Amino acid sequence: MSPGPITLERLRLAHLPTPLEPAPGLGAAIGCPGLLLKREDLSGLGLGGNKPRQLEVLLAEAKAEGADTIVTTAGAQSNFCRATAAACAVLGWRCILLLRGDGTAEPAGNLLLDRLFGAELHWIDTTDPYADAVQVRLDQLEQAARDAGGRPWQIRLPGRTGALAAAAAVSLADELLAQWAEPPGHVCLAAGSGLTAAGLLAGFGATGVATQVLAISVQQPESFIRPLILRRAEEAAGLLGLDAGIDPSRLVVDDRFIAPGYGLSSPASLEALGVAGRAGGLVLDPAYTAKALAGLIGRLGEGSIEAGAGVVFVHTGGAPGFFAQSAAIARSLGDSALS
Numbered sequence: 540m541s542p543g544p545i546t547l548e549r550l551r552l553a554h555l556p557t558p559l560e561p562a563p564g565l566g567a568a569i570g571c572p573g574l575l576l577k578r579e580d581l582s583g584l585g586l587g588g589n590k591p592r593q594l595e596v597l598l599a600e601a602k603a604e605g606a607d608t609i610v611t612t613a614g615a616q617s618n619f620c621r622a623t624a625a626a627c628a629v630l631g632w633r634c635i636l637l638l639r640g641d642g643t644a645e646p647a648g649n650l651l652l653d654r655l656f657g658a659e660l661h662w663i664d665t666t667d668p669y670a671d672a673v674q675v676r677l678d679q680l681e682q683a684a685r686d687a688g689g690r691p692w693q694i695r696l697p698g699r700t701g702a703l704a705a706a707a708a709v710s711l712a713d714e715l716l717a718q719w720a721e722p723p724g725h726v727c728l729a730a731g732s733g734l735t736a737a738g739l740l741a742g743f744g745a746t747g748v749a750t751q752v753l754a755i756s757v758q759q760p761e762s763f764i765r766p767l768i769l770r771r772a773e774e775a776a777g778l779l780g781l782d783a784g785i786d787p788s789r790l791v792v793d794d795r796f797i798a799p800g801y802g803l804s805s806p807a808s809l810e811a812l813g814v815a816g817r818a819g820g821l822v823l824d825p826a827y828t829a830k831a832l833a834g835l836i837g838r839l840g841e842g843s844i845e846a847g848a849g850v851v852f853v854h855t856g857g858a859p860g861f862f863a864q865s866a867a868i869a870r871s872l873g874d875s876a877l878s
């Protein structure tokens with residue numbers, strides 16, 4: 540007999556469940572009547588997003604291991620690092636962040652919040668989150684914290700922590716399943732590390748719901764991120780003791796909206812960001828959610844997804860990133876006001 544699903548330990552840090560709400564204005568503006576928004580941007584913990592849900596689980600593990608210091612890494616405008624810094628401030632823990640870049644990034648958006656929340660910042664001059672040098676530096680920072688008498692715990696989303704973070708994101712699927720009246724045809728979201736998409740896939744797979752996960756990649760080509768999402772979904776299902784398998788046909792990855800690069804706006808993403816503001820009163824961010832919405836708009840336009848099947852757009856947050864690129868956004872709003 541199967542042992543049944545396993546419940547993950549959580550620290551209560553986020554505002555969950557997040558709302559699922561209709562977005563008639565935005566839906567009409569993008570040709571998607573019936574559009575629903577899953578408001579992960581309202582999850583709290585230092586301005587919200589999809590990370591607080593994961594951090595509740597990741598930090599519960601750290602706490603169980605006796606940690607009082609978190610060591611983690613990402614880009615300079617990382618929402619994950621900012622939410623981790625906020626969580627550490629709540630818990631009274633030390634937060635050590637290794638950020639990618641040469642240390643000259645303007646202290647705006649998430650980077651400013653990292654400092655506000657009292658995190659210690661270190662820099663590594665690479666753009667590759669998967670580079671071996673990143674792991675080496677993280678290990679050094681962890682060791683230095685231990686030598687100073689702390690009890691450090693390392694979180695590495697592109698690494699050992701990934702499976703647990705994906706398992707934490709299964710609760711996003713569980714919430715949606717409880718909130719919607721009927722399963723929609725598509726749930727669309729941004730994919731960076733792909734862990735949130737993996738959690739959705741595992742959660743939907745466990746119930747056999749036919750909803751397609753439409754992951755708009757913002758950083759990695761499909762050839763890299765699709766197998767990773769599928770692997771993390773399998774691992775998450777394994778950690779949670781979920782019986783049903785992962786159906787790869789339920790995952791669609793679209794990498795056509797990455798250009799001109801991770802974190803950089805495109806005309807399509809700036810247009811999506813503007814339409815979400817004007818028609819939905821929403822704040823999207825240039826790196827993730829604006830590109831995800833641009834992807835949704837693009838696919839609706841080309842007919843590769845059908846609005847009539849029902850669409851949920853997961854607003855995964857990222858508002859601080861909006862303010863980190865205010866000059867470029869202001870320019871684009873000026874343009875669209877003229878057109």
Ligand SMILES: Cc1ncc(COP(=O)(O)O)c(C=O)c1O
Pocket residue numbers: 588589617618619729730731732733734735736824827828855856857
């Ligand atoms: C605002 C926002 N949206 C989406 C994502 C992508 O989530 P994932 O890394 O789980 O694919 C991130 C990840 O950093 C994010 O910060």
